Every structure is written in C-alpha cells, then in structure tokens.
Amino acid sequence: MWEDAQAPLPLDDRGLAYGDGLFETVLVRDGRPLLWEAHLARLARGCERLGFAMPEDLEALPARAGDGLKVLKLIVTRGGGGRGYLAPETPHPRLRWQLGDFAPRHERWAGVRARHCALRLGIQPALAGLKHLNRLENVLARGEWSDPTIAEGVLCDSDGRLVEATCMNLVWRRNGRLETPDLSRCGVAGTLLAALSERHPIERVRVGPEALEEAEAVWLLNSVQGVWPLLRLDAADGRCLRRWSPGGALDELPALAHPLLGYPGP
Amino acid sequence: MWEDAQAPLPLDDRGLAYGDGLFETVLVRDGRPLLWEAHLARLARGCERLGFAMPEDLEALPARAGDGLKVLKLIVTRGGGGRGYLAPETPHPRLRWQLGDFAPRHERWAGVRARHCALRLGIQPALAGLKHLNRLENVLARGEWSDPTIAEGVLCDSDGRLVEATCMNLVWRRNGRLETPDLSRCGVAGTLLAALSERHPIERVRVGPEALEEAEAVWLLNSVQGVWPLLRLDAADGRCLRRWSPGGALDELPALAHPLLGYPGP
Structure with a gap:
C-alpha cells in the first residue's frame, strides 16, 4: 500500500x-x-x-x-x-x-486575538466530529479576515450555538467549570481536546457566543499548535467584545495540555 | 492550460x-x-x-x-x-x-419511484446553489438505500424544508402552479432547472415535504438524465406516501425540458 x-x-x-x-x-x-x-x-x-x-x-x-x-x-x-x-x-x-x-507558532502561546466569523456552520450530525475532506466552510470562514494580528475566527452554527474556531477547538473556564461546545451537530472533534477530556472534567455545553465573554479564561487549541490563550475577542465587525489579562487564569490549560505535545508549559 | x-x-x-x-x-x-x-x-x-x-x-x-x-x-x-x-x-x-x-436511463423517462432520505442537509447560504466539491452529504444520502427500483432520494434541510434529490432538482405542479424549492440556503441550482425557469414561470417556494404529496405531478430533473416523472413516493421507512398515474399531467415537464437536451418528448 x-x-x-x-x-x-x-x-x-x-x-x-x-x-x-x-x-x-x-x-x-x-x-x-x-x-x-x-x-x-x-x-x-x-x-x-x-x-x-x-x-x-x-x-x-x-x-x-x-x-x-x-x-x-x-x-x-x-x-x-x-x-x-x-x-x-x-x-x-x-x-x-x-x-x-514543522515549527509551532510559539509566540501565540502567550496569547492571541480572535474574532467572530460571520459565516455560520451548517448543522450536520451525520458528519459532526469527523475530520473529513469537506472543508469549504472552514476555507470561507478563514477568508473573512486578512489582518495578521487576528489569529483565529470563532464559528457558531446556523442556530447560533458556539462550535469551534476555523482550525482549533474552544475551551473556556466559566463559573468555576471548564467547558467546551457540544460537537454532536457540527465541528471537528479535536484530538488534543479528546486527550484533555479523558484526563480532566470538561463539560460539553450548548451555548451561544456570549459564553466566551462571560468566561474567566478562553483557549484555542489543536494537536499541532498546542494552546493559544485568548487575550482579546472581537465581533465580526471589528468591535472589541472582551479582553483578558495575560498569565494567571490563562495559564491553566497550557499547563495541562502542553506536556501532552512535548511543548513547554506556561 | x-x-x-x-x-x-x-x-x-x-x-x-x-x-x-x-x-x-x-x-x-x-x-x-x-x-x-x-x-x-x-x-x-x-x-x-x-x-x-x-x-x-x-x-x-x-x-x-x-x-x-x-x-x-x-x-x-x-x-x-x-x-x-x-x-x-x-x-x-x-x-x-x-x-x-453516455446513455441516459431512458426507461426512467416513463416514471420512477423515489423515497425520502433520513439525512437532512445542513443550511449554508454561503455555498447554496453551487456545484462545489463538498458532496459528502449527497454521498451519505445516496447510501441510504440499495433497492434498484428506487431511483432517487428526496432531501430536506435541517429545518425540514424541501430542497432537492441527491443528484436532481425537484419541480411539481400544485394548485395550478409549477413550483420548485427555494435554493438560497442549500442545494444545487441545476442547469436544466435554470433553463426551464428562464422560459416558464416556476415559483421558488419554502415548503415542507408534504407539498409533494399535495402535488398533481412531481418531477426529478437534471441536465444529463432529463426529467423523471414521479410514480410513487415512499417515506424513509419504506411506507408508500403517494402514487401518481403515468402519462397525463406527468407529461408536462418532459415536454418542456427534453427538447432542451435533444431527448424525445413524452
């Protein structure tokens, strides 16, 4: 073969x-x-x-x-x-x-800026979670911005529920709990997220995008780049919705995840 | 090139x-x-x-x-x-x-049996109408049946609205009007449908699957196979929902469409 x-x-x-x-x-x-x-x-x-x-x-x-x-x-x-x-x-x-x-974008381990995408992911439980080859939604979403200071775009589904970023999963801490979007209707079930979920309680929730603004800390993560803490979240029109201070609460997920990839902790 | x-x-x-x-x-x-x-x-x-x-x-x-x-x-x-x-x-x-x-399946010009698919198409206005290369939904829908007497599968979107068949568009006559599903949220805008719509009034409607059962005549169509009149429509579980008699009202769309493809009329 x-x-x-x-x-x-x-x-x-x-x-x-x-x-x-x-x-x-x-x-x-x-x-x-x-x-x-x-x-x-x-x-x-x-x-x-x-x-x-x-x-x-x-x-x-x-x-x-x-x-x-x-x-x-x-x-x-x-x-x-x-x-x-x-x-x-x-x-x-x-x-x-x-x-x-490969070299990870290690400057982003200190924190990044992300934005909401205007595109909404179609709801398709039959394909949800898979890393299949139908990725035009991701391509179109990633095409929404060219500002290199914006690291990622946050995606909701056509019902307005939070799902993921264009090539990373989302995890946040809110009201004392680690949470991540339910991926049973769309989105890719990331392997770093899966490995973390096996080791730590991360609740799968169906929530709107406001959950991110309510969070004490938000992270973007995947199995090749590791974890990017969110320092700033913008709306699709560029308005700043929320800022977070570097370090502190933002160090939690990198400390859990980076050893799994052999990357340095915070 | x-x-x-x-x-x-x-x-x-x-x-x-x-x-x-x-x-x-x-x-x-x-x-x-x-x-x-x-x-x-x-x-x-x-x-x-x-x-x-x-x-x-x-x-x-x-x-x-x-x-x-x-x-x-x-x-x-x-x-x-x-x-x-x-x-x-x-x-x-x-x-x-x-x-x-190529040889068209001309035996189907006399009429076919179709079924509803269980899969629902994701709603994605950014890609709606295009014949793009992300076709896993169609592949999965077509995989729902293997009975060779069933010619096509009818698809609704995740809101339950009629869209298309797995590789054909839908047109029907109901209450005296020719109608076809609105394709602004998902589905492929077929070229035979486009050519017919330029020549004849075909109303684009947002309706549920019951519209087909209410219709005097239903047709499946695309630009390589031509028009297949519907003789029988089944639910996804195999129950027969409606039958139509061959000829008569079912001859209308083939008479309009087949000359555009050089195929014989009814």
Missing part, C-alpha cells in the same frame, strides 16, 4: 470528486507521533461513519519522519468507482501521506 | 485537501454541449463566490468529444498553496476534465 502512498490521486478518486474521505495532521517528534491513539481513533470513527475500511499498517508510518519536529498528514479516501454519488459496494480506499518540517 | 488537463492533481491541491473547488457535468451531443451557457454561468458564479478566477478558454473543450452522446466533466480547483484553510492571496486555479460515453 505504501509503494505509491505519495503519488497523486487519479482524477476519478472520490476524495477529489466529492471530498469522500478523511484526513489527520499528526505532530511527530523524532519519529514518535503525539496523540497517536486519538488520531487513529478519530480516523477509525470516520471510516466507520463513511462506510469503508480503515487502512492497515499505519503504525509504522510516523517512524519515517526521522529526527526533528514534523507534521504527518494522512489522507484516506474511499477510492474510485461507484455510480455518481452511489459508492461502490466494495470500496478500495486509498491512503496518501505527506511529511513536512 | 490543457496540456495536462487530464493529469492527476498533486496531493497538495486544495481541491483534494478541502474540496476547495467546483465541478460541472455537461451533456455533449456530437461535440455540441447542451445548456452550455447555464453550466458556464454556474461555474462563474461558483468561482466568484469562492474567490478565484474562472479558467479561460473553456469554449473549445466540448468539441473534443467527437461524435455521439458524451458527458464532459469539468473540475476546477483553487490549486495549491495557502496556509492551511487560508487560501493563497493569488490562487492559481487548476482545470481538469474527463469525457465519457
């Missing part, structure tokens, strides 16, 4: 035609993958939900990264065949992967 | 990574494309909405089909580059195309 695992995909691959597939981006340090079990678990869940077999023999892949900090990107598609949207009865999934050098 | 227009796309193409692109499937008879202006118009609208340039020189492409009935599939992606979901400032879109022999 690996012989051509970096070859281009044929034009009739359903991954290109319909986004009929999944991907993972895995942080790899000196050939050792971080949060590997969480990545494999999400990929397996995605394959099951989409109805094709998980590729075998992924285990030995990260070791190919060699020394240094890398990101391993895996793409798994349903392969070719079928009749239009109708998938073939016996799919032959394709695996592709890429390895790239 | 055409020199490599059938080559596979590189692995880092955003069309594969995120479904960041569009497609068209065009019926071509003896090198002459049908509804070509409508296909180009939808593609141009998509490129504008996604924010990259429409490929030039598409005009001469259908002539390559030669004699016979073919389907020309065009895929246009934003190309490579960017930083994650952030698109490159100056995208270099890629065009790919495929030509295949």
Whole structure:
C-alpha cells in the first residue's frame, strides 16, 4: 500500500470528486507521533461513519519522519468507482501521506486575538466530529479576515450555538467549570481536546457566543499548535467584545495540555 | 492550460485537501454541449463566490468529444498553496476534465419511484446553489438505500424544508402552479432547472415535504438524465406516501425540458 502512498490521486478518486474521505495532521517528534491513539481513533470513527475500511499498517508510518519536529498528514479516501454519488459496494480506499518540517507558532502561546466569523456552520450530525475532506466552510470562514494580528475566527452554527474556531477547538473556564461546545451537530472533534477530556472534567455545553465573554479564561487549541490563550475577542465587525489579562487564569490549560505535545508549559 | 488537463492533481491541491473547488457535468451531443451557457454561468458564479478566477478558454473543450452522446466533466480547483484553510492571496486555479460515453436511463423517462432520505442537509447560504466539491452529504444520502427500483432520494434541510434529490432538482405542479424549492440556503441550482425557469414561470417556494404529496405531478430533473416523472413516493421507512398515474399531467415537464437536451418528448 505504501509503494505509491505519495503519488497523486487519479482524477476519478472520490476524495477529489466529492471530498469522500478523511484526513489527520499528526505532530511527530523524532519519529514518535503525539496523540497517536486519538488520531487513529478519530480516523477509525470516520471510516466507520463513511462506510469503508480503515487502512492497515499505519503504525509504522510516523517512524519515517526521522529526527526533528514534523507534521504527518494522512489522507484516506474511499477510492474510485461507484455510480455518481452511489459508492461502490466494495470500496478500495486509498491512503496518501505527506511529511513536512514543522515549527509551532510559539509566540501565540502567550496569547492571541480572535474574532467572530460571520459565516455560520451548517448543522450536520451525520458528519459532526469527523475530520473529513469537506472543508469549504472552514476555507470561507478563514477568508473573512486578512489582518495578521487576528489569529483565529470563532464559528457558531446556523442556530447560533458556539462550535469551534476555523482550525482549533474552544475551551473556556466559566463559573468555576471548564467547558467546551457540544460537537454532536457540527465541528471537528479535536484530538488534543479528546486527550484533555479523558484526563480532566470538561463539560460539553450548548451555548451561544456570549459564553466566551462571560468566561474567566478562553483557549484555542489543536494537536499541532498546542494552546493559544485568548487575550482579546472581537465581533465580526471589528468591535472589541472582551479582553483578558495575560498569565494567571490563562495559564491553566497550557499547563495541562502542553506536556501532552512535548511543548513547554506556561 | 490543457496540456495536462487530464493529469492527476498533486496531493497538495486544495481541491483534494478541502474540496476547495467546483465541478460541472455537461451533456455533449456530437461535440455540441447542451445548456452550455447555464453550466458556464454556474461555474462563474461558483468561482466568484469562492474567490478565484474562472479558467479561460473553456469554449473549445466540448468539441473534443467527437461524435455521439458524451458527458464532459469539468473540475476546477483553487490549486495549491495557502496556509492551511487560508487560501493563497493569488490562487492559481487548476482545470481538469474527463469525457465519457453516455446513455441516459431512458426507461426512467416513463416514471420512477423515489423515497425520502433520513439525512437532512445542513443550511449554508454561503455555498447554496453551487456545484462545489463538498458532496459528502449527497454521498451519505445516496447510501441510504440499495433497492434498484428506487431511483432517487428526496432531501430536506435541517429545518425540514424541501430542497432537492441527491443528484436532481425537484419541480411539481400544485394548485395550478409549477413550483420548485427555494435554493438560497442549500442545494444545487441545476442547469436544466435554470433553463426551464428562464422560459416558464416556476415559483421558488419554502415548503415542507408534504407539498409533494399535495402535488398533481412531481418531477426529478437534471441536465444529463432529463426529467423523471414521479410514480410513487415512499417515506424513509419504506411506507408508500403517494402514487401518481403515468402519462397525463406527468407529461408536462418532459415536454418542456427534453427538447432542451435533444431527448424525445413524452
């Protein structure tokens, strides 16, 4: 399977035609993958939900990264065949992967500015949580701003409930509790969030965007960049909604999460 | 641009990574494309909405089909580059195309059976109407049944409003009027529907699925298969909701639409 695992995909691959597939981006340090079990678990869940077999023999892949900090990107598609949207009865999934050098944006570990996006995510429980290849909503949301001092965009669903940021999950502390948006209707279930949730009580809640302004601390997180504390949140029109002071309460989540990635604590 | 227009796309193409692109499937008879202006118009609208340039020189492409009935599939992606979901400032879109022999399923012109799908389409006005490459909802919906006597699946949005079928638009006659679902929140704005709407009054309505059961005639249509009159509509659980008699009122839309595709009338 690996012989051509970096070859281009044929034009009739359903991954290109319909986004009929999944991907993972895995942080790899000196050939050792971080949060590997969480990545494999999400990929397996995605394959099951989409109805094709998980590729075998992924285990030995990260070791190919060699020394240094890398990101391993895996793409798994349903392969070719079928009749239009109708998938073939016996799919032959394709695996592709890429390895790239990686340096986290460590200046953002001290805190960032984010904004609300105008785009609302469509509600789709059948795909919620998966890291599938249908990511136009994320692309459009990320296209809403070009100011490089804005690190991320916060997304609500079409019912106005908080979901995630364009490529990171959201966690906040409010009324003494750690909370994160319910992801059963849309959004990507991040692997760093999953690993943290296994170790610490983080409540999944259905709330509107005002929850962020009420929070003592808000964090953006994913498995390659780590945790970015929020110092400032803007509305989609640029108005500042809330500021938080660096350090203090904002240090909580990095202290819990960064050891899982081998990144320095606050 | 055409020199490599059938080559596979590189692995880092955003069309594969995120479904960041569009497609068209065009019926071509003896090198002459049908509804070509409508296909180009939808593609141009998509490129504008996604924010990259429409490929030039598409005009001469259908002539390559030669004699016979073919389907020309065009895929246009934003190309490579960017930083994650952030698109490159100056995208270099890629065009790919495929030509295949085609025979319409003419036995379905006499009438078909359809069912409601359990899946509900997410509401996303930013992408509504476009034939973009994020089609997992359609793939999952089409996966809901395998009975070959069921020709299509009818889809509602997450608010329960009628939208389309998995790969066809819906038109019906009710209370003396031709109606079709409003597609401003989700669904694909089909080119045959667009061409018919230019020539005949077809009202765009926001209605629930019961509108179909109230209709004197219901049709499924797209620009390659033509028009399929509905003889029977089932619920997602298989219960028959309504039957219609062949011929009579069901002949209306094929009589209007099939000449646009060079297909025989009823």
